[in-house]
Amino acid sequence: MTDLAEVKAKLHAAYPGLSAQLRNAARFALKEPAFVALYPLRRVATQAGVSPASLVRLATQLGFDSYQGFRDAFRAGMHAGMGSARYAADAESLVSRKGARAFAKVYGNAGEQLLRNIRETFTTIAPDAVEAAGDCLARAKRIYVLGLRSNYGAAFYFDYVVKTFTRKTVLLEGRMGMLIDEMGDIGPRDAMLALSGEPYALDAVKAVDYAIKAGADVISITDSPLSPIAQKARHVFVVPTSGPSFYQSLVAKMALLECFVYLMVARGGQRAVDRVKQEFQRREQFGVYWRDKSGA
Secondary structure (H helix, E strand, C coil): CCCHHHHHHHHHHHHHHCCHHHHHHHHHHHHCHHHHHHCCHHHHHHHHCCCHHHHHHHHHHCCCCCHHHHHHHHHHHHHCCCHHHHHHHHHHHHHHCCCCCHHHHHHHHHHHHHHHHHHHHHHHCCHHHHHHHHHHHHHCCCEEEEECHHHHHHHHHHHHHHCCCCCCEEEECCHHHCHHHHHCCCCCCCEEEEECCCCCCHHHHHHHHHHHHCCCEEEEEECCCCCCCCCCCCEEEECCCCCCCCCCCCHHHHHHHHHHHHHHHHHHHHHHHHHHHHHHHHHHHHCCCCCCCCCC
């Protein structure tokens, strides 16, 4: 039987030459291996947004005699320890879980899944890679922070925290169709920190492509090496997004963003420390935060 790692390697190698439908199928197989392993062909095709015939063609193109052989490789991989992806498939059955202890079980599984996401992020991404990207952000004249739709919360958090020690971030929001205007004169001395995952926001893909053509360094945090925001980025970080809900988890992305904040402050030295002190003094003077005035 073909090893799952070999199947993934074949998917990556074949991807550039695949049709659009087969690319969609390949991305789904890499992102949701447990779903491929656990569910029948038509269910996988529906979830992936492709036809069953496309999945069969993908399996054949990778050298399998049938789709079943392709699926068997994923099933063997799951039994060999694909724990983190397994919970993503479990989330499919959330609505069917009944009984007094149903939520307690889901709650426990959610905690395990999110912890697995964190562990996978910190064990598969080398510290040198994070440091190199962090240095890129620290050197940049301006940092354009891009996280549209579900990724906006994480992008806003990063921009909000970084602004306590430097004012060189630009949060891209794309409101009123003004995304290209917000990007302004982005150029070779700038960097873009981009977050996106399946389904990829079209404007996010266009903004990353524009930034790369303008000569800016792009740091992508995404869910697959085949992600459209990963193809030409200078620094790419693939993090797990499976979670207890039906939508992507942002936990691993947030953890990586916090590492970038740490690195940028460390590179900023005493100047960054002084800026943090000044910023919080300014907030105190304005009365931003609640204070207990009861005298108790």
